[in-house]
Every structure is written in structure tokens, then in C-alpha cells.
Amino acid sequence: TNLDEAQEAKLDLVCRKIGLKPGDSVLDIGCGWGSFLKFAAEKYGIQGTGVTVSKAQAQLAQQRCQGLAIDIKLQDYRKTEGTFDHIVSLGMFEHVGVKNYRTFMKKAHSLLKDDGLFLLHTIGFNVSSIATDPWVGKYIFPNGMLPSVKQIGKAAEALFVMEDWHNFGAYYEKTLMAWFENFNRNWPTLKNTYSERFYRMFKYYLLSCAGSFRARNIQLWQIVLSKKGVRGGYQSVR
Numbered sequence: 001t002n003l004d005e006a007q008e009a010k011l012d013l014v015c016r017k018i019g020l021k022p023g024d025s026v027l028d029i030g031c032g033w034g035s036f037l038k039f040a041a042e043k044y045g046i047q048g049t050g051v052t053v054s055k056a057q058a059q060l061a062q063q064r065c066q067g068l069a070i071d072i073k074l075q076d077y078r079k080t081e082g083t084f085d086h087i088v089s090l091g092m093f094e095h096v097g098v099k100n101y102r103t104f105m106k107k108a109h110s111l112l113k114d115d116g117l118f119l120l121h122t123i124g125f126n127v128s129s130i131a132t133d134p135w136v137g138k139y140i141f142p143n144g145m146l147p148s149v150k151q152i153g154k155a156a157e158a159l160f161v162m163e164d165w166h167n168f169g170a171y172y173e174k175t176l177m178a179w180f181e182n183f184n185r186n187w188p189t190l191k192n193t194y195s196e197r198f199y200r201m202f203k204y205y206l207l208s209c210a211g212s213f214r215a216r217n218i219q220l221w222q223i224v225l226s227k228k229g230v231r232g233g234y235q236s237v238r
Helices: 003-017 035-044 055-064 098-111 134-139 149-156 172-185 196-214
Strands: 025-029 047-052 070-074 084-090 112-125 161-167 218-226
Touching (some): 003 035, 003 218, 025 035, 035 055, 098 149, 112 149, 134 196, 172 196
Parallel strands (some): 047 070
16 A cells, blocks of 8 residues: 555565574675565564675664674675575665676575575666666666676576575556655655756656556566475465
């Protein structure tokens, strides 16, 4: 019914897809503001490690997760050490870049315990590309890039077994339109801080992305991967 409920439903779905239980160790690659780890610690009793290269994200995530068994680190994921029961990466893979996809998968493979699950949540493109949209790359997401099914598959080949591939692309237009409606409704306040140019830029970005999802040109995927295949088979969660 609203963005907050949808966000909590997403986080809970991720927890259920990887079968979280109390005491599990979970790595969040690109943990952002700590939302997933905070939710998983409070609702499922996990021990979490989050990594991000954003100082602002790390600081706020540390504040939000105080008192929980969560360690937020300001570092490149490639420097992460140890092993974890499960790994998640939610909305970070779009910033890895095609030349680093294989490195990303190899690192995730080395950090995941043999019987663990890795859930990758990413926006994806219908065709393989080695560049991003020039306008989006310049003004919104510098160095961003949307992976294709082929590129993800090639990066994961001989490292992971693909247990489940869930596409939310048909529904993501609703999220973008809700973001735009919030942005537009609150513009009378925001305009005291941001320029009219900023308004036009983000109006164009949010609405054009909503149109791309409506046209099914871009997708939103949750992919569950295991190292050796789940014994007896993975039961898809929806």
C-alpha cells in the first residue's frame, strides 16, 4: 500500500529466500544505509557485516545499527576477508562495471561457505552492453552499467549454481512512480535547497525509467546462487 511496507516486504523476502536463522553470519556487499542488515538482525537474529565505499553511508549505517550484532566497514568489497553463511548484494551490482563482473563473482565465491546462499539483487538490461546511457551516466549514475542475463551468467560460470531467478521488472514502474509523486509533492519545500534544473533533471530521470520498465526494456532481478547446488533442490520463495 505504500513504499515503507513495500520495502519491508522486500527485505523480508530476501531473508526468506536465503533461509536466514538466528546466529547466521551475513555479508552485505554494498550495504548502503544499513537497512537490510538492521532488518535481518532485528527480525531474524543474524550477525551481519556490511561493506560500502561511501563514508556518509557507513556513518549513518553505524548509527542505525548500534546495539545490534552488525559491523559496518568503510572499504572496497574486494578487501573483505573471512567466510559467511550467506551473502546478499542489493542494488550495488549496477555500479560494478562489466570488466569487474568476474572479479565480483570470484570474491563472493571465496567469501561464501560451501553450503551458503548468495542473493544478487540488480536491475538488468535485455541486451549485453559495455556502456551506460550517456545522459544517465553524466548526470545521475556516473560509471553505472546494467548487466544482461548473458553477462551475469558468464561471470558466474563454473563458480555458482543458479538456483532461482525472479523478475520484478513488470512491477518496478510502480516504485518509480511513487518516488516521483513523493518528489513532486515535496518540491515546494525542496526548491529552497535545489535548483529548477535539478527538478527537471530528476523528473526526466524518474519518469523515463518508469517508462522503460513499463515497456519491459529493463528488468529487476533477484538471483539466488549456491556454490555446489542445494542438496535435494532449492525451493523457490515468492
